[in-house]
């Protein structure tokens with residue numbers, strides 16, 4: 001087969017993520033308004049299943065031979081018809097107003113039963129061979145619930161290498177030049193200037209565009225900040241202390257001479273934020289030695305940051321390796337930074353984590 005520039009994959013991924021993100025937003029708003037109270041299920045559960053169904057149906061329509069690694073399986077929906085019907089009602093009503101987009105995505109799903117089969121198509125084991133999509137329908141569930149940052153994430157890997165990545169971040173500022181505010185992790189009350197889609201294709205750079213409800217605009221090129229002095233950095237980390245050691249991050253920042261407080265936000269919105277230069281570093285430092293990261297939590301963000309001119313590795317300075325199934329078996333932690341300072345950051349990360357293991 002001729003080499004691909006992945007333009008069709010990118011177009012479909014953007015539309016699928018746009019449609020799925022609109023669904024999650026409508027779940028959040030229905031929940032906030034109390035119109036979802038017929039079901040006992042959490043809005044995260046409903047949004048997760050709905051978004052996964054929409055993305056997989058778009059992929060199956062366009063790329064029927066491809067494999068899919070997705071976070072959810074339909075078992076709970078098969079056992080709970082009320083939950084199934086709640087999700088189905090949302091899925092069948094979520095359409096893009098732009099007609100051409102509808103046909104590109106294969107139109108509406110035919111039935112609730114078919115929706116369950118589609119959700120279960122995300123059960124690939126992943127691996128080092130072939131075309132495999134990784135989906136996280138709602139990354140950052142805690143952020144979603146508190147009206148803060150979350151992301152709808154989709155990436156295409158070919159032979160274990162990420163070729164296309166898209167992140168739908170409905171609660172990040174539209175503008176690439178808006179600096180990160182301290183309350184970015186919690187405040188999504190102003191919908192107006194919020195909502196962005198980040199994307200990247202290997203070798204073609206990274207882009208952002210507004211998360212519109214209609215036809216998507218052309219992407220704007222995005223770049224990591226040209227940070228020459230690491231002590232000027234703004235660093236991002238998880239809100240959840242169980243996901244990344246905030247104590248280790250504070251020690252690392254101190255040793256690097258960083259004085260600004262960290263910006264805490266949920267989800268791969270952290271990767272998008274540093275890729276557009278709104279922040280500089282993303283530190284994810286293991287809390288539990290036995291936790292293995294999932295590929296859908298990193299594949300899109302990894303490519304977007306690298307295509308924006310950044311470097312993404314684990315805490316040992318190894319590239320994230322997506323070729324070992326559904327998890328990042330060979331990696332611990334994530335350190336993403338502009339190329340100019342990544343080496344210096346890793347030096348200090350090793351120092352801080354190394355001194356801990358000697359205690």
Ligand SMILES: Nc1ncnc2c1ncn2[C@@H]1O[C@H](COP(=O)(O)O)[C@@H](O)[C@H]1OP(=O)(O)O
Nearest residue numbers: 140238239240242243244265266267288291297
């Ligand atoms: N102990 C852990 N260490 C690191 N990440 C974790 C841990 N437990 C869960 N996660 C994952 O962190 C991701 C969110 O990260 P962030 O804090 O950056 O928003 C979720 O996808 C979550 O996976 P899961 O959804 O399986 O619980």
Ligand SMILES: [Mg+2]
Nearest residue numbers: 136139140297
């Ligand atoms: Mg996740």
